[in-house]
Amino acid sequence: MEEQHALPYLRETLLFLALAGIFIPLLQRLKVNQVLGFLAVGALFGPFGFGLWAAEFTWLRYFSFVRAEQVSGLAELGVMFLMFMIGLELSTERLWALRRWVFGAGVGQVIVSACLVGAVAYYVGLSLEASIVLGLVLSLSSTAVVMQLLAEQRALQTPSGQAGFSILMFQDLMVVPLFILIDVFASGRSDDLAYLLGFAALKSAGAILLIYVLGRRVIRPLFQFFVGKRQPDVFMALTLLSTLGIAGLTYLAGLSMALGALLAGLLLAETEFRHEVEVIIEPFKGLLMGLFFMSVGMQIDVREIVKSPVWITLAVLSLFAIKTLVTASIFRLGGFPWGRSVASGVLLGQGGEFAFIVVAYALGTRLIAPEVAQFVMLVVGLSLFATPALAKAARGLGAWWDRRHRHQLADLDAGAAPPAGGVIIAGFGRVGQLLAKVLTQQDISYVAIENDARLVTTLHPRGFAVYFGDASRAELLQKVHADRASAVVLTMDHPASVLHAVRSIRRAYPQLPVYARARDEAHALALVQAGATLVVPEALEAALQLTATVLQTAGVSEARAFDIVQAERDRRNAVLLAQQHP
Structure with missing residues (x-):
């Protein structure tokens, strides 16, 4: 019988804090990227690492995460607070200034990448419906990984960083239509596709506008009323209330909670409390982000890699190649030199964290087979793992290329x-x-x-x-x-x-x-x-x-x-x- 605790997931929480406080700093001293460190720890201490022997050696249960879902809820909080911090760095005026990249470059990147990836899936024998869904799923990139790397490089406020963020913004908006598309394909109501997607778009836009307008009338007066003496505990409580409350409203509207957290950040960015909130949230954001990356690492089953190393490696490299080609071309059309365009393309070349949710949903509706779902999740997980190293190499190569061809930006x-x-x-x-x-x-x-x-x-x-x-x-x-x-x-x-x-x-x-x-x-x-x-x-x-x-x-x-x-x-x-x- 499994041991019960008054505090749910107490063992997992203590193990994570121990790893974050001891093991991760050791990796950082060895110059290992923080994202890579958390991914590697998740793979090593996860259900496909030490967790495989936990039943045979019971003492390993104290040093492993037996089930990935044990930390998945906290990992989602990590993504939410990442989006919240991004919102604090922006403003509605600045977001509106990026509309050309959000709805121009974002649309182009998703459509072209989805067509190319979907064509490959159809060529290898998947159905047309499954190919369309997988094409769209794999056209999305990881907001969590990309934004973490941009923050480490201090590149979020650069034009190329904001262009990449704009594309990620549109990709996040694509999650809701994806779920509707899966439902339509699973039920055979393909004739209603245009109507359902159009209705979903109007509903989403209306919900975002309503939440934002109401939030502007509530957030600042709420903070002004309760934080007259700037108590840290009150700041923390109101910040959590704003973030989780607005995230909950977007979830009820059928949108992602991460989008709601972004809206909360945008609303607080326009108040005089912005910098105080940034200081209070920063340490917790880092820990929660670590949980997210560890949960991704837990999805990587090394045994499956050993079974078909060539196909999995080719799939990961092909995904990066297709998305890099598409995204780099878009950046080049936007005025960036080829070297920087390719570096940005590689940075956005991985699969996204939403793929784990969407593919699992498609599997539940029997739109895709279990072995296909496992393969796709493994490819996405490995692409996330490979991103920091590939992005660093591409950045150096891009700078060298621009210098050699005398197109280097005077940066x-x-x-x-x-x-x-x-x-x-x-x-x-x-x-x-x-x-x-x-x-x-x-x-x-x-x-x-x-x-x-x-x-x-x-x-x-x-x-x-x-x-x-x-x-x-x-x-x-x-x-x-x-x-x-x-x-x-x-x-x-x-x-x-x-x-x-x-x-x-x-x-x-x-x-x-x-x-x-x-x-x-x-x-x-x-x-x-x-x-x-x-x-x-x-x-x-x-x-x-x-x-x-x-x-x-x-x-x-x-x-x-x-x-x-x-x-x-x-x-x-x-x-x-x-x-x-x-």
Whole structure:
């Protein structure tokens, strides 16, 4: 009879904490990647490792996880808190700015990858329905693994990192239609497919919008009311309530709980409590993420690998090859050089954690055979295991390729040393280039930061001091010696990007002058309230210049027209300053 505890899974919890506190640090001292370490520990101490001999040697039960489902619930919490932390790093404006990658690149990657993988499955003898489902399942990548690796590389806020995250976002949205598709194929209602998928999409969009709108009206007042003294225990309780509560609402709406956790992070990112929440959650997120990776490692049955090592190896490599080709092509079309595109493709080349859930569901409906399900799960598990090493190799190879073909991005993260003490220009379009030209003529040093890869690779070889990156990243601002700069000038086209950069710069460098280009007066007011030193609204300046021309045409002298326009400019600027210092 199995031993019972008052606390469920007490033995498994103690074993995990022992492994996380002792064994994993030992692997890290040996320079083993943290993701690889947890995956290896899961495989070694899981049901297909030491667990195989637990029945014969009872003492092994204290040093092994006999059943993977014993930690699967906690592993799901790990994924949720990863998505929650991602949401804290973003904002709704920033997410909307990524819509081209989410719904453009994301759709293209899923459709093309699913067609290619599904064609291979159909060729080896699977039914058309099973091939379609497996094609879609294997087109999805692992949000948990990719985001962990991007965080380790400090690449999440880079343009390529955000492009990859955008594709992962769309992939997460594909889980609900996948379940509907399996139900339709299993029941034979293929004629209703378009209607059911369309209805699911509308339902999902409506649920997300409703949860977000209601959440905005509840989250901030809730925190403001209960955390007047910033007690850590109250912060923790409210954070857990927000994360799990919204995740539960999305689950009731038929969506993934991970998506709900992301929404919770987005909602808290817009409040003044964001940084306190980040500090409190960070240690727990690492432990829960470790549980997730260990649960994935527990799915790897080494015995099956030994039975057919060639086919399994070919399947894993083929999956990486297909998805890398598709994703790298999309990144290249988006303006990234081939080396970085291929590195990003390899990073997204594995199977996703949702494959374990979806394939098990398809197996339950008898859409796929048990041996096929086992094979697919093993391929996905091994692809997750191989990702850190393959991604590291691809990153190095990609950098070498771009250097050799002179398409390397002038990337501040790659160790460039821009001049210090001058002007920092964020955004190097027409306005930024004009400003750089004038500064150069006056012998004033500058360094420009631009997140359009194609523009950087075009202009940097021509002698412009423009580098690839995101001006809102604190570590990148340190590289350009923002503490010794005379000013930062924000000339980006996208209003949300300018606003996010103003907030980040002002938070890190309170005394640094920040001059910003605004789209209109409403945008200018938001920038001033965020801490911009001086804001120039494009629409206002264009209107004032046009007014001066009209006045002169109507007979007003040039000097008088200039005084009138300047008086109106001063009046508008005074309104903005009054808003900043009420």
